[in-house]
Amino acid sequence: MPGSIYLNDSGNFELKNKIHESDIPTMTELEWRPENNIPEEIKAILKEEQPNYVLSVLNIVQLLKTQKRTGWVDFGINDCESIADHMYRMGITSMLIKDPTVNRDKCVRIALMHDLAEALVGDITPNDTAVDKDEKHRRELSTIEYICNEYIAKYNPIAAEEMLQDWLAYENISTLEARYVKDIDKFEMLVQCYEYEKKHNGEKRLDQFWSAMKAIKTDEVNEWAADLYKRRTAFFESLK
Numbered sequence: 001m002p003g004s005i006y007l008n009d010s011g012n013f014e015l016k017n018k019i020h021e022s023d024i025p026t027m028t029e030l031e032w033r034p035e036n037n038i039p040e041e042i043k044a045i046l047k048e049e050q051p052n053y054v055l056s057v058l059n060i061v062q063l064l065k066t067q068k069r070t071g072w073v074d075f076g077i078n079d080c081e082s083i084a085d086h087m088y089r090m091g092i093t094s095m096l097i098k099d100p101t102v103n104r105d106k107c108v109r110i111a112l113m114h115d116l117a118e119a120l121v122g123d124i125t126p127n128d129t130a131v132d133k134d135e136k137h138r139r140e141l142s143t144i145e146y147i148c149n150e151y152i153a154k155y156n157p158i159a160a161e162e163m164l165q166d167w168l169a170y171e172n173i174s175t176l177e178a179r180y181v182k183d184i185d186k187f188e189m190l191v192q193c194y195e196y197e198k199k200h201n202g203e204k205r206l207d208q209f210w211s212a213m214k215a216i217k218t219d220e221v222n223e224w225a226a227d228l229y230k231r232r233t234a235f236f237e238s239l240k
């Protein structure tokens with residue numbers, strides 16, 4: 001038993017089997033890493049004679065189809081949408097943008113890429129105190145680089161670079177398209193929020209989510225959101 005205390009021959013207490021410095025994992029060894037959080041059967045594909053990288057990418061995306069969106073589960077809505085559901089509807093919404101200066105196809109790509117890292121990192125809500133913003137960013141960036149470099153690039157390096165850039169554009173809001181997709185991320189969530197409030201006949205007021213209205217910056221998506229909020233207000237008025 002490492003570290004147990006005993007009385008030595010000279011009558012002094014001593015620590016048996018001292019825990020050596022090298023036994024204690026360093027912070028780096030303890031830190032969250034994508035390769036330690038990917039299902040073994042997906043990681044095993046990398047060791048095959050002829051790995052099927054396309055299949056492994058679809059296996060990773062499956063984790064988005066099965067993981068529910070935490071924000072709703074936190075409010076007891078357990079039969080809720082998955083992360084993939086959310087991104088799919090954002091892709092469709094991106095096709096509707098009327099602003100002629102926006103590359104809608106680019107928006108669709110960014111929408112379908114923006115939460116891909118959550119396949120391994122999970123869906124962390126803004127008020128999750130367990131993982132701060134910097135750590136969330138570190139985990140998601142290391143994960144998207146891992147997926148792009150270890151899986152996608154092994155089949156199609158051009159696609160891997162494009163997909164990484166799409167994700168980075170969203171993360172850094174570095175393009176007009178990313179700005180629209182950031183807004184659509186909030187708008188799609190609010191549409192879903194209102195759909196759940198109606199489904200529960202107003203018994204679940206999800207007021208906390210509606211503060212996201214303030215985060216919407218583009219005129220076009222703000223118009224969508226304003227009409228949605230008017231409808232939601234009228235709905236709750238009708239219940240009085």
Ligand SMILES: Nc1nc2c(ncn2[C@H]2C[C@H](O)[C@@H](COP(=O)(O)O)O2)c(=O)[nH]1
Nearest residue numbers: 069070071072115123124125126208209
């Ligand atoms: N409780 C709250 N949860 C929120 C809020 N805004 C987003 N969310 C949830 C929705 C998702 O489950 C998760 C992250 O969403 P992303 O699309 O950004 O990955 O957080 C909120 O205001 N309150």
Ligand SMILES: [Mn+2]
Nearest residue numbers: 086114115185
């Ligand atoms: Mn999202």
